[in-house]
Amino acid sequence: MRHYQAIIIGGGSAGLSAAVTLKDRGIEDILVLEKDREPGGILEQCIHNGFGLQRFKEQLSGPAYAERYIKMAEERNVKIKLNSMVIKLTPDRKVEYVNSEEGDVTVSADAVILAVGCYERSRGAINIYGTRPSGVYTAGQAQKYLNMNGYVVGRKVFILGSGDIGLIMARRMTLEGATVVGVAELMPYSNGLPRNMKQCLEDFNIPLYLSHTVTNIFGKDRLEGIELSEVDDKRNPIKGSEKYFDVDTLLLSVGLIPENHLADEAGIEMDPVTRGPKVDENYMTSIDGIFACGNGLHVHDLVDFVSLQAERAAEGAARYLSDGKSEAGVITLRNGSNVSYTVPKYIHKDAKINTEVFFRASRPMDKASLTVSCGDRLIRKLARRKVMPSEMDRVMITAKDLKDLDGDIVISMEENA
Amino acid sequence: MTKADIVIIGGGITGTMIARALSKYDLRTVLVEKENDIADGATMANSAIVHVGYDPEDGTLKGLLNVRGARLYDTILDEMNCRYLTTGAFIAACGEEEEKHLDVLTDRADRRGIPYRILSGDEARKEEPNLSEDVTKVIDFHTTKVIYPWEVALKAAKVAVNNGVQILLGHEVTDIEKMNGKYAVHAGDEIIEASCVINAAGIMADRIASFVEEPWFTMRPRRGEYFVLDKDVHLVQHIIFPVPSEEKGKGVLAVPTVYGNTLIGPNSDYIDDREDNGTSYYGLDYVRKNMAKTLRNVPFNRSIRTFAGIRPASTSSDFIIEESKTSEGFINVASIESPGLASSPAIAEYVIGNFVSKHFDLKEKEGYDMTLPKDIVLSDMTEEERNVLIRERPEYGRIVCRCEQISEGEILDALKGPLGATTVKGVKKRCRPGMGRCQGGFCEPLVMEILSRELDKDPLDIELDGKGSYILERSNR
Numbered sequence: 001m002r003h004y005q006a007i008i009i010g011g012g013s014a015g016l017s018a019a020v021t022l023k024d025r026g027i028e029d030i031l032v033l034e035k036d037r038e039p040g041g042i043l044e045q046c047i048h049n050g051f052g053l054q055r056f057k058e059q060l061s062g063p064a065y066a067e068r069y070i071k072m073a074e075e076r077n078v079k080i081k082l083n084s085m086v087i088k089l090t091p092d093r094k095v096e097y098v099n100s101e102e103g104d105v106t107v108s109a110d111a112v113i114l115a116v117g118c119y120e121r122s123r124g125a126i127n128i129y130g131t132r133p134s135g136v137y138t139a140g141q142a143q144k145y146l147n148m149n150g151y152v153v154g155r156k157v158f159i160l161g162s163g164d165i166g167l168i169m170a171r172r173m174t175l176e177g178a179t180v181v182g183v184a185e186l187m188p189y190s191n192g193l194p195r196n197m198k199q200c201l202e203d204f205n206i207p208l209y210l211s212h213t214v215t216n217i218f219g220k221d222r223l224e225g226i227e228l229s230e231v232d233d234k235r236n237p238i239k240g241s242e243k244y245f246d247v248d249t250l251l252l253s254v255g256l257i258p259e260n261h262l263a264d265e266a267g268i269e270m271d272p273v274t275r276g277p278k279v280d281e282n283y284m285t286s287i288d289g290i291f292a293c294g295n296g297l298h299v300h301d302l303v304d305f306v307s308l309q310a311e312r313a314a315e316g317a318a319r320y321l322s323d324g325k326s327e328a329g330v331i332t333l334r335n336g337s338n339v340s341y342t343v344p345k346y347i348h349k350d351a352k353i354n355t356e357v358f359f360r361a362s363r364p365m366d367k368a369s370l371t372v373s374c375g376d377r378l379i380r381k382l383a384r385r386k387v388m389p390s391e392m393d394r395v396m397i398t399a400k401d402l403k404d405l406d407g408d409i410v411i412s413m414e415e416n417a
Numbered sequence: 418m419t420k421a422d423i424v425i426i427g428g429g430i431t432g433t434m435i436a437r438a439l440s441k442y443d444l445r446t447v448l449v450e451k452e453n454d455i456a457d458g459a460t461m462a463n464s465a466i467v468h469v470g471y472d473p474e475d476g477t478l479k480g481l482l483n484v485r486g487a488r489l490y491d492t493i494l495d496e497m498n499c500r501y502l503t504t505g506a507f508i509a510a511c512g513e514e515e516e517k518h519l520d521v522l523t524d525r526a527d528r529r530g531i532p533y534r535i536l537s538g539d540e541a542r543k544e545e546p547n548l549s550e551d552v553t554k555v556i557d558f559h560t561t562k563v564i565y566p567w568e569v570a571l572k573a574a575k576v577a578v579n580n581g582v583q584i585l586l587g588h589e590v591t592d593i594e595k596m597n598g599k600y601a602v603h604a605g606d607e608i609i610e611a612s613c614v615i616n617a618a619g620i621m622a623d624r625i626a627s628f629v630e631e632p633w634f635t636m637r638p639r640r641g642e643y644f645v646l647d648k649d650v651h652l653v654q655h656i657i658f659p660v661p662s663e664e665k666g667k668g669v670l671a672v673p674t675v676y677g678n679t680l681i682g683p684n685s686d687y688i689d690d691r692e693d694n695g696t697s698y699y700g701l702d703y704v705r706k707n708m709a710k711t712l713r714n715v716p717f718n719r720s721i722r723t724f725a726g727i728r729p730a731s732t733s734s735d736f737i738i739e740e741s742k743t744s745e746g747f748i749n750v751a752s753i754e755s756p757g758l759a760s761s762p763a764i765a766e767y768v769i770g771n772f773v774s775k776h777f778d779l780k781e782k783e784g785y786d787m788t789l790p791k792d793i794v795l796s797d798m799t800e801e802e803r804n805v806l807i808r809e810r811p812e813y814g815r816i817v818c819r820c821e822q823i824s825e826g827e828i829l830d831a832l833k834g835p836l837g838a839t840t841v842k843g844v845k846k847r848c849r850p851g852m853g854r855c856q857g858g859f860c861e862p863l864v865m866e867i868l869s870r871e872l873d874k875d876p877l878d879i880e881l882d883g884k885g886s887y888i889l890e891r892s893n894r
Binding site for chain 2: 035083085096099102104120122123127129130138141144145150176217
């Protein structure tokens with residue numbers, strides 16, 4: 001069995017970034033396994049602008065952003081096996097993959113980095129009632145048909161969910177000559193980035209129905225129409241509020257879920273909120289030597305942060321390869337009020353690095369104070385403005401902060417009047 | 418005009434099982450199906466169970482044919498290399514009243530030679546930890562099987578075709594004329610002349626019968642809705658039934674499927690439109706609430722899809738399997754609702770033995786073959802087997818569906834032969850890309866590409882499922 005220093009599963013934005021960082025940290029013997037025919041992952045179908053503002057201080061399209069990392073990987077001679085689907089990961093870091101040249105191959109590594117990405121929540125996962133005609137797509141699927149294959153999926157479009165891909169597709173389909181009659185969002189606030197709300201809906205006069213959902217689908221063969229209902233504060237449809245829309249296309253942009261079956265089967269401890277693995281400050285999962293990053297860890301708002309976190313995961317893996325794992329106890333990061341999750345979930349008491357914690361608010365707030373505390377001890381208190389669940393937030397916990405801590409760290413947000 | 422001995426109308430499990438059984442005889446048999454694929458009706462959407470036959474009452478065709486059918490399945494599933502699981506079936510009683518009804522079932526089972534085990538509530542919970550605390554006693558009909566009904570129908574149809582039966586898909590019967598003691602069946606653009614017609618038209622059986630006489634029965638479509646839960650939800654090992662009742666039938670079940678998912682359903686609602694297989698808030702809510710009677714911790718938030726099927730029920734409580742009294746050689750095989758799937762091999766035997774044999778001298782033809790080779794399924798193989806296969810045929814090394822790990826080779830297999838897939842759903846039914854948790858989000862465009870290439874069709878002409886269910890609207894290049 002061929003043994004590597006590190007294997008990275010996934011050659012998208014997270015996997016490429018992790019590979020580049022590993023090489024820069026002197027980890028030479030690495031392998032990237034990518035299922036698709038080219039590296040770059042989902043970025044390849046995201047031809048709109050807006051990537052890279054944080055990372056490169058300029059506006060790039062998805063493929064252009066990917067191209068930068070592909071080039072960096074090439075310059076460092078990163079070995080990428082394409083068309084290679086990983087079918088199994090074991091706790092002792094054996095990775096089984098299949099491709100048509102080599103067949104079914106098992107390789108092993110001292111460190112494995114999961115950079116597997118996410119998938120879109122589908123119609124079945126949200127139980128929209130009605131018939132099952134063609135014309136109902138996830139937003140990403142319609143995006144792939146349009147941007148990769150060159151086909152428009154329909155003429156009159158409704159979009160359920162105000163996730164970013166849905167908003168981007170509202171604009172994209174309009175520019176392609178389709179009529180987007182509306183976007184509905186179950187929550188009383190948008191789930192997309194503010195800039196996408198403006199540039200994709202407002203600029204095209206596409207109505208947004210907040211606190212609404214699709215309650216029925218009509219049509220035997222191709223979609224003929226949908227029924228939209230308002231929902232109450234428990235998100236249940238309100239009887240009598242039904243509106244009918246005559247459309248041939250329904251796009252679903254109702255959430256992304258980390259692709260977790262490899263981690264799950266390996267027995268890695270998962271976070272029920274993010275649906276990705278729980279990791280420590282080194283991005284190591286509950287299994288020694290297996291790390292996670294990217295949208296397979298938790299769904300990010302910007303690819304720039306995917307790259308950034310993947311670098312940290314690679315740095316964590318590099319430290320693990322040179323120093324082994326910390327035997328010190330861990331401090332758990334708990335979600336306080338108005339915080340839905342944090343990544344990482346654990347920090348070792350002897351951590352030598354400062355840990356930037358990524359988290360999301362669970363509801364929009366105009367003004368809020370962010371607190372990091374441990375028991376009675378207030379570690380940090382910061383002010384926040386215009387807090388949105390769709391935007392990731394970050395707070396630093398330094399190595400110094402950990403000194404003499406006794407108990408869990410709680411991250412909370414309180415709304416200020 | 419095509420000349421035949423027998424025309425079978427309907428390509429569901431009933432029609433295909435009859436076609437399979439007839440195919441060993443020296444007869445010219447034609448099966449016509451209105452949809453563009455085999456078994457798109459009730460066979461496609463049901464609980465997937467081979468009931469062993471404790472439920473139907475004595476003296477009914479259901480009772481007779483269910484017990485016999487379940488036994489015939491043992492051979493047929495092996496002959497055709499179909500997938501199945503012998504899961505057993507827990508009938509879970511809550512309290513004394515329901516326990517009394519279990520005696521009725523075991524009594525019937527004793528008389529019919531059906532084996533079972535009796536478990537206390539606690540014993541049953543040891544085997545099924547998610548069983549409700551309210552369950553006090555369980556009968557396990559441990560020889561009960563779960564199959565993939567659609568696969569069985571397709572394979573029965575394939576055996577029939579291999580032995581010379583002609584199958585015409587996309588041929589809807591619009592009229593049946595009687596002439597000189599024969600029938601002219603108008604099906605799509607064909608007229609088929611035959612002396613015997615077998616009406617296995619499922620939910621349309623009364624309409625088909627009305628072409629030759631005023632039928633005494635009327636179909637009363639009853640819809641059942643289901644949830645399909647993700648594979649990594651290991652909810653149950655056995656099928657879990659509540660105690661059956663007059664008004665609710667078999668009730669809401671949990672079924673571990675042959676592919677590792679869990680099926681939860683069905684409700685039972687009479688509907689007006691016999692083609693309305695849409696799901697509803699009320700139907701699925703009923704399922705959600707009633708499942709809680711026998712099972713706890715059902716993670717409905719791990720549903721990957723919902724669907725509805727329509728039971729081909731009628732004004733008759735029993736199966737209707739009889740030759741028309743006014744039209745000789747016209748055989749109705751109607752009202753084949755549950756346990757129709759389990760009974761289907763016995764229904765075929767019964768139809769041939771009681772009716773077909775009266776009209777024809779049944780001679781077995783030479784060289785007929787009731788067997789089918791095993792499908793190549795990558796995810797069933799060992800690492801070594803996969804290596805041997807991929808070295809020889811690299812297309813099995815290209816994984817198209819990441820959730821279910823389906824290769825391009827398996828998709829190419831699904832397109833082959835006279836009953837090969839022609840639509841995205843046709844591929845999905847045959848080899849499962851898109852059946853996983855992403856529901857085709859990633860692989861549908863790839864399946865589309867393969868269909869377009871292999872069938873030499875413009876992607877704009879590829880359909881999802883039925884006629885007119887196009888996926889792409891226009892090219893933007």
